[in-house]
Amino acid sequence: MGFGLILPGFPFVAEKLGVPHWAGPMMLGLYAIGQFMATPFWGRYSDRFGRRPLLLGSIAGGMVGHLICAFAPNPYILGSGRLLTGLMGGNVAVAMAYAADISPPDQRAKTLGRVGAALSLGFIIGPVVGGLLGGADAASATLLWPGLAAASVCLMALCGAFFFLRESLPPEKRAGANRQSDPATLSGGFRQVLARPVLGPLLAVGFLAYLAMAAFETNFPFWAGDRFGWGPREIGLSFTYLAVLVVTTQGLLVGPLVKRFGEKRLLIAGLASYVIGLLVMTQSLFWGVMLFGITFTTTGSALYMTTVNSLVSKQAGESERGLVLGTFNTASWFGRALGPGMIALLGVAGLGRDAPLFAAALILLPCIAIVRGLRSRAAGVAGR
Numbered sequence: 218m219g220f221g222l223i224l225p226g227f228p229f230v231a232e233k234l235g236v237p238h239w240a241g242p243m244m245l246g247l248y249a250i251g252q253f254m255a256t257p258f259w260g261r262y263s264d265r266f267g268r269r270p271l272l273l274g275s276i277a278g279g280m281v282g283h284l285i286c287a288f289a290p291n292p293y294i295l296g297s298g299r300l301l302t303g304l305m306g307g308n309v310a311v312a313m314a315y316a317a318d319i320s321p322p323d324q325r326a327k328t329l330g331r332v333g334a335a336l337s338l339g340f341i342i343g344p345v346v347g348g349l350l351g352g353a354d355a356a357s358a359t360l361l362w363p364g365l366a367a368a369s370v371c372l373m374a375l376c377g378a379f380f381f382l383r384e385s386l387p388p389e390k391r392a393g394a395n396r397q398s399d400p401a402t403l404s405g406g407f408r409q410v411l412a413r414p415v416l417g418p419l420l421a422v423g424f425l426a427y428l429a430m431a432a433f434e435t436n437f438p439f440w441a442g443d444r445f446g447w448g449p450r451e452i453g454l455s456f457t458y459l460a461v462l463v464v465t466t467q468g469l470l471v472g473p474l475v476k477r478f479g480e481k482r483l484l485i486a487g488l489a490s491y492v493i494g495l496l497v498m499t500q501s502l503f504w505g506v507m508l509f510g511i512t513f514t515t516t517g518s519a520l521y522m523t524t525v526n527s528l529v530s531k532q533a534g535e536s537e538r539g540l541v542l543g544t545f546n547t548a549s550w551f552g553r554a555l556g557p558g559m560i561a562l563l564g565v566a567g568l569g570r571d572a573p574l575f576a577a578a579l580i581l582l583p584c585i586a587i588v589r590g591l592r593s594r595a596a597g598v599a600g601r
Contacts, residue, residue, distance in 0.1 A: 219283055219367035219374075220248075220306065221343020221460070225453035226351025227286075227299075228438045229358035234292045239561050242435045246557030247296055249431060251303020253550035260310035260543020265391060268315040269384045275308035276378060280371035287364020295360075307550070309336075310543040317530040317538050318385035326480060326527035327472035333523050334468030339370075340460035348453020355448050416532050416541065418591055419525065422584045423549035426488065426521060429577035429584075431556020433495060433514065436573045443570050445504050458508065459515045466519035480524040481588060487520030488585045495578045499571040 231244045263271045282305060285298030313329060320328035350362040441447045441455065474483055494513030501507035529545045530538060563572040 218339030218343040219279060219370045220302070221340040221456065222347035222350070222363045222367040222370065223283065223286055223302075223360065224456060225344055225348040225438070225449040226358045226360055226363055228442070228452075229352070229355040229449060230360045231292060231295060232355075233358065234289070234295060236292050238439070241439055242557040242560045244292070244296055244299065244557075245435050245438075246431065246554060247299040248303035248306060249435075249550055249553035249556070251300045251305075252307045252309070253547060253554040255304040255307030256310050256550055257540075257543045257547040259307045260314060260546070261540045263311045263314060263386070263543075264537060264540050267384050267386050267388075267391065268311050268318070269378070269382055271311050272308055272315070272382065273375065273378055275305045275311070276371055276375045278305035280368045280375065283364050283367035283371060287361050287368065289360070307546075310546045312336075313526055313530070313542050313546075314538045315385045317542070322531060325530060326475040326523060329527050329530070330467040330471035330523045333519070334464045337460045337463035337467065337519075341457050341464060343367075343370075344453040344456035344460070346453075348450040351449040351453070353448060353450060355442070358449050413532055415591060416529065416545070418587050419529055419532075420545060420548040422587050423525065423545055424552040425580050425584050426525075426552070427549040428552035428556050428559070429580040430491070430518060431553040432560055432573040432577040432580070433498075435553075435557050436560045440570055440573075441507070444501065445507075455508075455511070459511060462512060462515040463519040466516050467523050471520065471523045474520075475524065475527075480528050481591070483520050484524045484528070484588050485585055487517040487524065488581050488588070490514070490517030490520065492578045492581050492585075493517075495574045495581075499574050 227245060228241050231241055232238060236244050259271055259275065279302050282298050282300075282302035285301060286295060289295035289298055312332060316328050316332045317325055346366065347363040350366060351360065352358040437455075438447075438452045441452060445451070447455075471483070478486075490513045494510045494515070494517060497510030497513060498507055501510065526542065526545075530542060532541060559576065560573045563576065
């Protein structure tokens with residue numbers, strides 16, 4: 218919810234503080250860069266020290282990051298606040314590991330889907346409230362009230378976690394993680410994960426898929442502003458619509474669909490749906506067509522995120538689940554971190570506002586091919 222509160226007004230405030238239009242997605246993408254940097258450490262050290270202390274510390278750090286954004290007087294302070302919230306946002310791998318800890322393998326996709334739906338539920342409320350607090354248009358955009366609201370949400374989450382969240386990884390299950398030969402380096406984690414026959418290609422899928430998704434999602438506020446003249450309120454409402462779709466898909470549909478079709482087929486369907494949605498959006502002569510395309514991209518994203526995290530978690534033992542999920546999410550967030558730079562290059566090259574959407578669709582095609590190739594090797598773990 219805190220992330221969603223900040224999002225609608227951020228691009229417009231960045232431009233008011235002097236960030237060039239072409240560099241706006243890169244400033245927004247600092248969150249992804251922070252997640253890329255921090256995710257492997259959050260996941261790995263949660264294997265060693267437990268999930269609860271890492272979650273508490275990261276929530277508190279996110280609160281500080283939102284306060285920095287709220288009072289930022291220049292783009293450098295704003296960028297540092299955005300980067301800090303991304304560093305703290307790397308705790309998603311810890312949250313997913315926590316959910317995997319407390320669910321049996323045959324229920325893991327369903328549990329992770331519910332966790333994703335809970336995250337998206339906050340994203341339903343966040344953007345619409347952030348849009349209302351962030352100003353009626355680009356000229357009146359502000360991050361003061363959205364930032365204060367986001368910090369307040371973090372404070373409530375911190376109190377809730379402190380009083381009600383029990384540790385999911387007891388000390389006796391951490392011993393294996395503490396004895397791992399190379400747990401403290403990023404390269405060591407990647408070597409350990411890449412050695413698995415299924416995980417290596419999945420890391421490539423995670424990188425490419427998030428690179429493509431960043432080309433759409435990070436650019437969307439700027440794309441919609443250019444194409445339809447939208448401001449923070451319209452951006453906030455559109456992200457709320459996206460979140461409703463994600464909650465519905467992850468909370469109600471993923472569990473039954475996984476049982477019927479298996480994680481592999483859903484993963485392919487999700488990627489294909491995202492491609493279709495992107496191509497529809499390039500033909501948006503009015504906002505109704507755009508919403509039709511977003512329906513496909515968002516449903517595909519929800520299917521992808523839940524099934525791929527469930528599949529990856531099944532490749533890891535209890536004492537290394539944070540490491541494996543953290544390393545996978547690092548590869549994914551590396552793609553998301555590079556996405557804004559790709560958008561900027563396409564903009565500087567003068568290829569048009571739809572170029573990032575076409576580029577994202579092309580990047581996702583090899584992901585579908587990789588997943589199809591994995592089907593036989595992963596059948597014993599993840600379904601047909």
